[in-house]
Amino acid sequence: MWVYEKELWKSGDIFVNEEKLLRRVAGYSFAVMLLVIGLSFALRYKEEYNVVNQERDATQMEERLYVEATPTMIPEVTVYPVESVVQDRHDAGEQVWEVWQMLSPESMSALLEKVSDRCVLIEKPSGSIAGWEIEENLPYYQITFKLYGAEENLHAASVLRMWNYSLFFGTPEEKEALKDFSVLAYETEEGITSEVTMTFDKCYIPEVTEQEEYYLIHLKKYSEVYDKIVVLDAGHGGKDPGAGAENYRVKESQIALKLLLYLKDLLEQNTDITVFCTRTEDVYPTLEERANLALGMEADLFISWHCNAAESTKRSGTEMIYNALQGQEDAFNSKSFAQLCLDKLTEALETKKRGLSDRQDLHIVRRATMPVVLIETAYLSNEKDLAILKDEEKLQAAAYAIYEAVLTAYERMEENN
Ligand SMILES: [Zn+2]
Known part of the structure; x- marks a missing residue:
């Protein structure tokens, strides 16, 4: 969250x-x-x-x-x-x-x-x-x-x-x-x-x-050596577990990392996309370090995995956070990427479609100069959503949905050029 x-x-x-x-x-x-x-x-x-x-x-x-x-x-x-x-x-x-x-x-x-x-x-x-x-x-x-x-x-x-x-x-x-x-x-x-x-x-x-x-x-430059670069981030980690459920036996930081690793494997095994990760273990890179990596590599896409939580246990569903200031309105941008991810992910998980949210107060979203999406996968505080987040097969399905979104994103970006 x-x-x-x-x-x-x-x-x-x-x-x-x-x-x-x-x-x-x-x-x-x-x-x-x-x-x-x-x-x-x-x-x-x-x-x-x-x-x-x-x-x-x-x-x-x-x-x-x-x-x-x-x-x-x-x-x-x-x-x-x-x-x-x-x-x-x-x-x-x-x-x-x-x-x-x-x-x-x-x-x-x-x-x-x-x-x-x-x-x-x-x-x-x-x-x-x-x-x-x-x-x-x-x-x-x-x-x-x-x-x-x-x-x-x-x-x-x-x-x-x-x-x-x-x-x-x-x-x-x-x-x-x-x-x-x-x-x-x-x-x-x-x-x-x-x-x-x-x-x-x-x-x-x-x-x-x-x-x-x-x-x-x-x-x-990385962009001269690698044709396609995607930077993946798993929210929180290390000293910062993020949101939790069941007395923090289930942590947002861990689920985010699992999702990242599933997606990384899919991209590396099936595409010519080069993947760089802000973390691949339970450590905490600062928000500045995470954003710096995507910017420094001039990545094509920047994806950050998170899970949501709310006081009301009734609240549930999937939300995408994006940067409304990124890219041109008539071109493939952060908003188009977020919409793609939202459609794919809610279809795969059968979660409620909560929509898109422009969040200029979030460091990595605000600083990104490439299409960026921060994925709020589902709510840890909701019983039905939690069951999804605890299910490895669902997590793999979630990663596959975003994998497909990435492939479509590249197609759309190539059409734009
Ligand atoms: Zn989070």
């Missing part, structure tokens, strides 16, 4: 002539020189900063050697509008090439062939390195790159970004997908571990390729 989730409204010319090109190259060269000077100051500052932080308790096995400066602490060295440079590279040849060589004299030629228009470049520290790993924290749009067993640590200036053919250093720019990052380095028995934690504007799938001088982290 929704009572628990009620919340207050929160404040809640590519072809340039030679002269032009030379001028531009001169401009870039000057900018690059400034950058190199700026970076050397930044690095010196960094070294001093690290020394201060090297004082430590030698008895600890794994301790923080350096608390790395956050990107805001290094002088702002920002955008290189290299779009034209990258474009011209193939036409104008060597003059522009020098700019790149100045940017990083090591192995930029090899690098440029490998770099995509959307990636992070982590400059390798000198000395030996044991290995690396990468971790995603999806609801927070975070990716952590961890380098371990190294002789030297990474620092904020090691993190470069290529975005829409522009190269960025230092503090993230507004136009970048990288919103924030920090570097943490500490000593272990195997050497120095550095963790670069990056926060983006949405979920990305990182693909790491190792070059001589850099680790390239290519970033792909």
Whole structure:
């Protein structure tokens, strides 16, 4: 039921002539020189900063050697509008090439062939390195790159970004997908571990390729990798059981999870739809995390399972909550999806059709930018409805009804396009 989730409204010319090109190259060269000077100051500052932080308790096995400066602490060295440079590279040849060589004299030629228009470049520290790993924290749009067993640590200036053919250093720019990052380095028995934690504007799938001088982290949107994405949510969970019946031996959180798992299996076994779930066990993700997942993945549909409860034991039936502000009126939207789900589910369960309800006060409904439905399956507080919710076969039938609604939804969305 929704009572628990009620919340207050929160404040809640590519072809340039030679002269032009030379001028531009001169401009870039000057900018690059400034950058190199700026970076050397930044690095010196960094070294001093690290020394201060090297004082430590030698008895600890794994301790923080350096608390790395956050990107805001290094002088702002920002955008290189290299779009034209990258474009011209193939036409104008060597003059522009020098700019790149100045940017990083090591192995930029090899690098440029490998770099995509959307990636992070982590400059390798000198000395030996044991290995690396990468971790995603999806609801927070975070990716952590961890380098371990190294002789030297990474620092904020090691993190470069290529975005829409522009190269960025230092503090993230507004136009970048990288919103924030920090570097943490500490000593272990195997050497120095550095963790670069990056926060983006949405979920990305990182693909790491190792070059001589850099680790390239290519970033792909989920919607570029997966053709169809549905995000499933089971309401409540963990510390929050939701509504209950029979002295909470029957919990809304458990029924919602069963429904989610049945639906997930149906979609995964019978379709090419990729399913992501806010939870698949008895835990409590915050409402923000649930909504973030669907938004960050740019899901096609967002479905949240719930059960209802009321003081009056007479009240019964199935209700769909939707976002009236989502989508265009004449296109397939949250309301059309909710109507589809209502028709299918009441037919399958033979419950009373209570209707649709626009609820802008519910976090996940309000924030959803894709067709969203919050399913109030039936009433735990009503005897007849409770019998349905306790019956595994009925729950499977309910999941099948929504599975069919999802298939119809995709057909309708394809017709619209
Ligand atoms: Zn609920």
